[in-house]
């Protein structure tokens with residue numbers, strides 16, 4: 001058997017087009033564009049790339065992008081003051097503070113300062129709580145993107161056995177909550193899990209969010225299972241001095257057994273920004289008091 005390849009790049013492109021259509025409708029109804037503010041502190045090269053790409057994608061979707069670049073020595077108080085100003089700004093529907101922050105700034109304090117109704121990353125404890133109890137809020141972009149890919153592939157997930165490997169606040173835990181809400185039987189595995197291969201073998205759905213290159217092997221996968229690989233790991237490439245990206249799943253061996261699998265790159269990765277734009281659009285509708293059908297995007 002060779003698994004079907006889940007094309008996250010194509011799915012993300014369709015989602016972005018849909019967000020663009022709804023952003024135009026929002027502008028016509030609200031008399032203003034939806035707006036997403038991104039705050040970057042310092043000069044971390046990877047963060048700079050992410051922020052640039054988020055800004056470009058926001059503009060492409062027909063929304064305003066407000067980029068705030070602050071020097072690495074910005075004080076926590078000054079960053080908090082910026083977050084409060086963005087909370088109060090009616091042109092800003094979503095606020096994203098790019099992580100990681102410099103060490104002298106308490107990340108939790110900054111996330112807690114964001115108005116939960118503008119917290120498009122879904123990292124505020126209020127949004128984690130809303131997700132846990134099934135209230136509308138904002139869900140972290142990467143796991144929500146994984147759920148969209150799973151539903152697109154499998155339809156109703158009810159009753160399926162799902163194993164999430166990883167228990168981080170930004171991927172593993174919200175992924176588990178989303179799958180519980182879809183009536184999956186969910187197991188969360190992590191660094192202390194015993195007999196991980198046996199745990200994974202029971203799964204109809206495997207979501208790997210570990211950060212260890214090619215850790216999940218094909219002989220751990222139940223034949224026909226759907227495998228979502230969140231991992232993005234840079235490893236030495238074939239040529240000297242070159243690197244390549246691999247996931248947390250050993251793609252070749254897993255694809256020989258699974259029913260469907262996301263590649264790396266081109267699977268989960270492109271979904272994250274697309275879902276961010278989706279969350280910003282939903283924030284705009286909510287903040288403007290306009291209706292948006294639950295299944296609109």
Ligand code: NAD
Pocket residue numbers: 142165166167168169170171172189190191192193196209210211212230231232233268269272
């Ligand atoms: P993290 O380091 O915060 O969490 C990793 C989790 O893996 C931990 O909960 C840990 O318990 C678990 N773990 C570690 N070693 C393990 C082992 N041997 N067996 C079982 N579990 C183990 O990482 P994260 O932020 O959740 O990210 C996970 C991966 O996903 C990384 O590769 C990251 O780059 C990637 N990621 C991708 C996107 C995207 O847009 N596609 C977004 C976020 C994270």
